[in-house]
């Protein structure tokens with residue numbers, strides 16, 4: 157079974173994807189880490205043609221060994237760099253096979269990102285599109301960073317997330333929109349456990365409909 161989980165920054169898609177993967181015994185790929193690794197590789201370059209060509213080369217050379225330094229990869233600044241390399245079509249193309257190969261393993265997989273249901277796995281068995289209002293997302297990300305000992309300026313973080321969301325939504329190569337057959341799950345009022353229960357209920361219903369030969373409503 158392939159489960160696609162998409163949504164904006166800090167909506168909780170990674171937490172849900174990890175929970176679904178545990179529940180169904182599937183491998184999980186946080187595809188944002190790939191873009192973050194490429195962003196990190198070009199952190200010393202300034203915007204322009206040199207930035208673009210370095211990002212393309214980094215994406216083409218990317219392998220699992222570049223995904224280990226979680227502290228650096230998950231820093232807020234790395235998220236901004238990731239969204240800058242994510243607008244380069246050749247970067248997205250270079251990362252496509254890695255994601256597709258992961259998704260089409262023997263058992264399937266759970267992938268989370270922005271374009272899983274639209275570009276990477278348009279054939280996913282179940283697609284979830286996770287939402288939460290911007291203030292809730294900012295607060296979640298702030299607490300996540302603070303739990304790691306990072307000092308957070310909430311005002312700056314809010315604007316950084318809004319800027320990144322806007323860049324992602326306007327990205328002509330990004331595929332960041334709710335697929336027609338994706339199920340919307342708004343987690344603004346849900347805690348982690350309640351959100352996971354809701355996600356599992358959606359997957360169960362979708363799989364039951366599929367087994368019965370019906371299309372999702």
Ligand SMILES: Nc1ncnc2c1ncn2[C@@H]1O[C@H](COP(=O)(O)OP(=O)(O)O)[C@@H](O)[C@H]1O
Pocket residue numbers: 163164165166167168169170171172296297299300343346347348351
């Ligand atoms: N439903 C929820 N309620 C409260 N906190 C949540 C919820 N879902 C996720 N979180 C927390 O919010 C932070 C961001 O979640 P994460 O899954 O990393 O988001 P994303 O992958 O969308 O960026 C994490 O610290 C996570 O534990």
Ligand SMILES: Nc1ccn([C@@H]2O[C@H](COP(=O)(O)OP(=O)(O)O)[C@@H](O)[C@H]2O)c(=O)n1
Pocket residue numbers: 163164165166167170187188189191192235238239240242268269270271272320324330
């Ligand atoms: N499938 C994906 C995943 C991430 N990305 C880009 O990578 C950035 C970082 O993604 P992420 O999922 O790690 O970010 P968060 O939602 O965790 O903050 C996003 O803002 C997008 O620009 C993408 O374009 N496509």
